[in-house]
Amino acid sequence: MPVGERQRLITKILSVVLDEPAQVDVKFNWFINQHQIEHFKSSFQIIDKIYIDLKGNNLVKKVQSLQSDAYFGGRYNFLFEFDEIQHFSSARLKSLNNYPPTLKVNYSIADWKNWCVTYSSKADTYRFNKTTKDFDFKGGRTCQRAYLDCFRDILPQHNGLNPTLRIADFEVKGIFTFDSNSVNKVKKLIEKKMIFL
Secondary structure: OOOOHHHHHHHHHHHHHHOOOEEOOOOOOOOEOOOOHHHHHHHHHHHHHHHHHOOOOOOOOOOOEOOOOEEEOOOOOEEEEEEOHHHOOHHHHHHHOOOOOOOOOEOOHHHHHHHHHHHHHHHOOOOOOOOOOOOOOOOHHHHHHHHHHHHHHHHHHHOOOOOOEEEEHHHHOOOOOOOHHHHHHHHHHHHHHOOOO
């Protein structure tokens, strides 16, 4: 499946499972591309350390809104992220190792770490030459992706949302069509994941 299509398929299935429309254009004033103390609050030192550990070298000056793969409102009130292989890099493992044990998320951090160990050699080569202004070196876009994934995990608990739900591509392998079988598989998967609501 082309990049993005699988994400849209899983999001559509999840909407049916949750009986809640997925919103893909929701913006929050705290969900921006800079780690600011007023948004991260007591987790500011954590995100600042992650930024330094990933060798961030130039905080972006142009403030821009970030988006999640989807937002589910109603009683769910959480961000949803669909993680394909490029999210399981050595940079992401480094960031996950900085997460405090008190951080609430609707996915297994231990599983994410294990997949980073397994797939990082492939993930690290994904668009390796691409740089960004805040990670201005080869592999910089990979580091930026890991850094901004932390925003999606940490910011919600400080800004009135429920913990983020993540589904890894590996967890839904074999799902390529929208049908009742796919809906049942996703339903069983998220029943195990949705601990914090």
